[in-house]
Each structure stands twice: as structure tokens, then as C-alpha cells.
Amino acid sequence: MAESFRTTLAxxxxxxxxxxxxxxxxELRVLFEVRAVAGDAGxxxxxRRVWTWSLTDGLRRDDGEEQARTKDPADALDALLRMQEPIVAVFRDLHPVxxxxxxxxxxxxxxxxRDLATAFRAGAVPRSLVLVSPVNxxxxxxxxxxxxxDFPLPSETDIRGVLDGMLRANAASPRxxxxxxxxxxxxxxxAALGLTLHEAENAFARAMVNDGVISVADLPVILEEKRQTVRKAGLLEFxxxxxxxxxxxxLENLKRWLGRREGAWLADAADYGxxxxxxxxxxxxPGCGKSLTxxxxxxxxxxxxxxxxIGRVFAGLVGSSEHNMRSAIRTAEAVAPCVLWIDEIEKGFAATGAGDSGTSSRVFGSFLTWLQEKSRPVFVIATANEIESLPPELLRKGRFxxxxxxxxxxxxERGSIWQVHLARWMRNPRVGGALTxxxxxLAExxxxSEGYSGAEIEHALVAAVYDAFAERRPLRQDDVVRALVNMVPLSRTQAERIAAVRAWADARAVAATAAEDWDLDVPQPRPEADGPHRSHGGRPVEF
Incomplete structure (x- = not known):
């Protein structure tokens, strides 16, 4: 990355x-690179000699020579115009003026x-001005x-150098x-990619002093530093x-697929190509575990x-939506490797370009291009309840x-869901005790709960615990049964809608349920020729 900047600058x-x-x-990294390029005849x-300017120091040369009365930027620019030697002047934080x-x-x-640009272009000796600031x-x-x-953030090699140097410097410490x-x-x-060298150094130092041991268990410390980066950006939520x-x-099929891709951004996967x-x-x-996944x-x-x-992307000043999307993507790539979760993506991209002068279409186009071309390890998980309303170009291969x-x-699966939620509640001594x-x-x-979603099962159990709480006693089985009987699940209130979603997914999506878990007890239309493996929508694929 630094070599690319050096080549461009040269x-x-x-x-x-x-x-x-x-x-x-x-700015210190930028200055280092500028000096490396300006002083290399190759x-x-x-x-060229390098001059630096700041509001506090004025105009100074690397060998210590100073230009008097140049703290005012106008005076400093006048001083540059008078110089007739090969120079590169680096102005730091000129953006406020x-x-x-x-x-x-x-x-x-x-x-x-503007005068300086004209004079530098026409001058007999090479002169250039470099503006360095945190905002463009x-x-x-x-x-x-x-x-x-463009000046990229530190590469993995740069960060690895900082880490190795800190480990060497502290290797002899008994603490x-x-x-x-x-x-x-x-x-x-x-894990530290996306941080500046200073931020990475701080994170590594914090990991070292955390408990006197630095190991992979300290990776959350690095993620906490990244959390600060995301918060400052404002468009993404950590x-x-x-x-x-x-x-x-x-969801064993989906979990197996995801499990086999763990660590796929590391060098071991690169060795496989x-x-x-x-x-x-x-x-x-809805309510079957998409967001939880x-x-x-x-x-x-x-x-x-x-x-x-997506709503935050379109919020703000007119004309800022495209900038917001680019900023969000840039932040995600800076934090990579990461998971980027876009919940209910159809809410933002279902009807692009409708009545907004094409803003939605341009934002959607930027997002599609990034999905197709991205090279940083940003794993995108998009969830949708009304997938048939999404543009077809989002669904073609290469995007996901x-x-x-x-x-x-x-x-x-319902048996597994009941086990997970009951185990959590039974650990509470005020709730458990009366129910074995x-x-x-589990069978009852x-x-x-036939036809209930995972969220509805969880809600029924919460309702049952409320009944037990009202009488200040442990949870009983009849509390749970009563909550289930009194609930009307989505499979009944939205039967036609669910059937339509299944019909769409039947030949277009992979079933998240493992083949060994398929059964026919959920109320739904049953295909006559395809057999029971089609009863839950999605083509059967083993991973």
C-alpha cells in the first residue's frame, strides 16, 4: 500500500x-513517505528539499531552517512563491481556512x-505543495x-511490524x-486492519496490560478499538x-455452510487459492432466526x-446519500475482516429510483458495484422478508x-429451539424447579407448537414466565401449554403470504434446514411429485 502511494506521488x-x-x-506517516520520495533520485x-508548515510552527525546513513570520498561511504561501529551488512543501491542517x-x-x-499553482506549473525548478489534513x-x-x-491505512505488513516490535521490546518483562x-x-x-498505526499500538499495549498475558483471547480488545472507529463514522452501528x-x-444446513467458511480470510485459505x-x-x-444468525x-x-x-444512508442533506453509502462502505472495509449485516434489505432497495430524481438508483448502483468488486474481507449478511420485491440484479450470482x-x-428444529430456551430459563433458580x-x-x-416460528416459541415461553411471576412461583408445564394454546401463530394469520414465499424459494434458494431434519408436520401445500424434501422450500444441497 505504501509502495503504491510512493509510486503515485513520485x-x-x-x-x-x-x-x-x-x-x-x-500526518507523520504521510511526512515519512513524502520525505522518502522527495529525497530519492531514483x-x-x-x-527536493522538504518544507513543512503548521499554524503553530510556521514554515520550517527539515534541516531546521525557519522562515520568520510565516505562521499566517497567506505569508507562508508568499514565502513559497519566492523560493527558487526544488522543494516539496507539506502544509498540515490548512483545511479550516x-x-x-x-x-x-x-x-x-x-x-x-491559485497564483502558486500557476507559478509552480510554469517555473524552471520543480516545486510542489502537499496539503495534509484529516478531511478532504x-x-x-x-x-x-x-x-x-489516496493515502491508505496501514497494511497488514505494517501492523505486523508494530506488533512484532512491541513483542520484542516487552519479551524480557517478567510481568x-x-x-x-x-x-x-x-x-x-x-484484527487491527483499519486502525491507524497509533491506534493499533494502543490496542496492542492494552492487550498486554489487560491481564499480563497476550494471546488470541485478547482479540476483543482490538475489536473494542475498532468499535471507536465505527462510532466516530456514524453511519454504521457496532x-x-x-x-x-x-x-x-x-438451521443445520446454513450453520454447516457458515462453519466451513470460518477463517477463510486467513493465509491458510489463501494457500488454497x-x-x-x-x-x-x-x-x-419472519421470526425464524435470520437476524439471530x-x-x-x-x-x-x-x-x-x-x-x-439503509435509512441512515438516505437521511441528511440533499445529495448526501451517495456520499453516505461510500462512507459506510469505506468504514466497513477499514474495519475488515468483519460481518456487515443489512436487515430487511428490501426496505431500502425494493423500489429504487421512484420519485427521488434517481438518488436511490445511484446509491443502489454503488452498492451493487461494491458487492461485485470488493476485495476486502467484508462478509455481507442481508436478510429479507419480501424477497420477491428485490431487484433481480441483486440476486444474481456474484453478488452473494x-x-x-x-x-x-x-x-x-422445534425440539432444538425448545431445548435452547428452556435451558436458559431453567438456569434461573426463581423460574426452574417445578418443571422437569x-x-x-419436549415431545408435548x-x-x-406445530406451525410456530422460533420467535413465537420464545414469546410463548416468556408469556408463561409472566404467569408464574404473577403468582410468585416457579414455572410449570401448564403455564407453557396455556401460552401456546392462546397464541395465534403467523402460519395461520399469514398462510397465503407464507405459501407465496415458499413458492418463490422452491427453485431459487437453498434450504437452511438440513435434509435429516425435514418433515411434513408444518401446515403447507405438499407437492405431489417432488416428495417430502420440497415441503420447506429451497433446493436440497448438502455442504
Whole structure:
């Protein structure tokens, strides 16, 4: 990454580009790279001296020479215009005087910069100005004179160098035990991707002092540092990854597929020539575990879970939606490897371009292009309840690795769901004690909950605990039975809607339920020729 920046900068300097803008919080890294390029005759042919300017120090040369009375940016630019030697001037944090959105900048500074661009282009000696600031702010008057240069965040190699250096520096400390092999160090370096070198160093230092041992168990410390990055960006939400895949009852086909892709962004997968997995689109009956799966995947893989709210993308000032989408994507890639969760994606992209001057279409196009071309390990999990309303271009191969259909739970899956929720409640001494969860109890509850979604089973159990709480006693089996009998499940109130979703998924999606768990006890239309494996929608595939 640094080599790419060096190559680009060297080309721009040789081509006598007068003004370049670099957006970065890491001005020291930028200065290091600029000095490396400016002083290398093999890169720029004519080596140049580097001057730096800031509001606090004024204009200074690397050898310590200072230009007096140059703390004012206009005076500093005048001093540059008088210099007749090969130079590269790096101005730090000039953006406040260049104006903001809807606010004009300092006209004297902007005018001098236009004069400087003209003089630098026509001068006999090579001179260039590099603007370094954490925000990219180029006033309209300078748009044709300023070239924006991308400065990437530290690469895995850069971060690995910081980690190895810190481990060497602290290896002799009796208060620290290092329990990291090469694989663990790789995980640490990949986990810190998206952080600046300073942020990564802080995270590693915190992991070391946390408990006196640095091991893969300290990876959550790195993720906490990334959480701060996401919060500052504002468009994505960092979600706590509480449940595990084992906490989800059923969906064995989907869980098996996800389990086989764990760690697919590490070097071991690269040795196989495998690309990082792109993501999955999960559709199906509401309340059957689609969103819970997104949270569980991030927890199982030990990587951050980010939630993208499409509504936030379209919020804000007119014309900002495209920028918001690009910013959200850039933040997700900076935090990678991560899981990007887009819940109910059809709410944001179902009717793109309708009555909004094409804004939705442009945002959707940017998102599709990124899905197709992304190279960073951002695993996208999109969920949809009304998938037939999604544009067909989102569903074609290349956007997602697979489309899964989650149906109402089968008998075997309902048994697993009851076990998960009952075990959680029975651990509470105020709730457990009166109810013995044995095979007979599970069999009865499984039969009574025929046609219920996982969310409805959970809600029925919560309602039963409320009944027990009202009488200040432990939970009884009849409480649960009564809650089930009194509930009207979605399979009855939305029978036609569920049948339509199944019909769509029958030949277009993979069943999330494992073949060994299929049964025919859920009320639904039964195909005559295809046999029982078609009863829950989605083509049967073994992973």
C-alpha cells in the first residue's frame, strides 16, 4: 500500500503537479513517505528539499531552517512563491481556512494558492505543495488545480511490524507472558486492519496490560478499538455479538455452510487459492432466526458485527446519500475482516429510483458495484422478508455466495429451539424447579407448537414466565401449554403470504434446514411429485 502511494506521488512530482491533497489522520506517516520520495533520485530524478508548515510552527525546513513570520498561511504561501529551488512543501491542517460546506474560505489564501499553482506549473525548478489534513476540503475555486491522492491505512505488513516490535521490546518483562504463535500474530494483525498505526499500538499495549498475558483471547480488545472507529463514522452501528451458532435451534444446513467458511480470510485459505467469502442473502418466514444468525456468525468467527441501516444512508442533506453509502462502505472495509449485516434489505432497495430524481438508483448502483468488486474481507449478511420485491440484479450470482431460505421450524428444529430456551430459563433458580425438562415434556411442547416460528416459541415461553411471576412461583408445564394454546401463530394469520414465499424459494434458494431434519408436520401445500424434501422450500444441497 505504501509502495503504491510512493509510486503515485513520485509520478505526480515528476509531472510537476503543483498542488496535491492527502486526506489522513496520520500526518507523520504521510511526512515519512513524502520525505522518502522527495529525497530519492531514483524516483523523482531531481531530489527536493522538504518544507513543512503548521499554524503553530510556521514554515520550517527539515534541516531546521525557519522562515520568520510565516505562521499566517497567506505569508507562508508568499514565502513559497519566492523560493527558487526544488522543494516539496507539506502544509498540515490548512483545511479550516479553505472553508466548509456552505461556508466560504479565506479569499486571500485561496487566491494565493491559485497564483502558486500557476507559478509552480510554469517555473524552471520543480516545486510542489502537499496539503495534509484529516478531511478532504477543496474549495470550488481550486478544484482544477488540486489533485487528490489516496493515502491508505496501514497494511497488514505494517501492523505486523508494530506488533512484532512491541513483542520484542516487552519479551524480557517478567510481568508479561506472550502466548502467540504465527497464526495468532496473523489474527492480531488482521484484527487491527483499519486502525491507524497509533491506534493499533494502543490496542496492542492494552492487550498486554489487560491481564499480563497476550494471546488470541485478547482479540476483543482490538475489536473494542475498532468499535471507536465505527462510532466516530456514524453511519454504521457496532452490534454486540452475544449469541453463538450453537444457540440457534435448527438451521443445520446454513450453520454447516457458515462453519466451513470460518477463517477463510486467513493465509491458510489463501494457500488454497480461495477468495474471501462474499456473503449470503437469507430470506424466509419472519421470526425464524435470520437476524439471530447474523449476530451468531460474527461471534463464532470472532470478528466485528456492523449493522447498516439503509435509512441512515438516505437521511441528511440533499445529495448526501451517495456520499453516505461510500462512507459506510469505506468504514466497513477499514474495519475488515468483519460481518456487515443489512436487515430487511428490501426496505431500502425494493423500489429504487421512484420519485427521488434517481438518488436511490445511484446509491443502489454503488452498492451493487461494491458487492461485485470488493476485495476486502467484508462478509455481507442481508436478510429479507419480501424477497420477491428485490431487484433481480441483486440476486444474481456474484453478488452473494448463496441465497438461503429459512422456513418455519420442523419438528426436529422445534425440539432444538425448545431445548435452547428452556435451558436458559431453567438456569434461573426463581423460574426452574417445578418443571422437569425430559423427553416427554419436549415431545408435548414440540407437537403443540406445530406451525410456530422460533420467535413465537420464545414469546410463548416468556408469556408463561409472566404467569408464574404473577403468582410468585416457579414455572410449570401448564403455564407453557396455556401460552401456546392462546397464541395465534403467523402460519395461520399469514398462510397465503407464507405459501407465496415458499413458492418463490422452491427453485431459487437453498434450504437452511438440513435434509435429516425435514418433515411434513408444518401446515403447507405438499407437492405431489417432488416428495417430502420440497415441503420447506429451497433446493436440497448438502455442504
Amino acid at each position: 509520478q505526480l512530482l515528476k509531472a510537476r503537479f503543483p498542488i496535491m491533497a492527502v486526506e489522513s489522520h496520520e 524516483l523523482v530524478r531531481t531530489p 479553505l472553508g466548509a460546506t456552505g461556508q466560504p474560505g479565506d479569499p486571500a489564501v485561496i487566491r494565493r494558492m 476540503r477543496v474549495p470550488v475555486e481550486l478544484e482544477k488545480d488540486v489533485t487528490v491522492v 508479561l507472558r506472550i502466548d502467540l504463535d504465527d497464526s495468532g500474530r496473523e489474527r492480531f494483525a488482521k 452490534i454486540e455479538t452475544g449469541p453463538r451458532l450453537s444457540d440457534i435451534g435448527g 480461495l477468495p474471501a467469502p462474499r456473503g449470503v442473502l437469507i430470506t424466509g418466514v 447474523a449476530k451468531a456468525v460474527a461471534a463464532a468467527w470472532g470478528i466485528p458485527l456492523l449493522r447498516l441501516d 455466495d448463496e441465497v438461503f431460505f429459512v422456513d418455519l421450524p420442523t419438528r426436529a 425438562v425430559d423427553a416427554a415434556v 411442547l414440540t407437537s403443540l
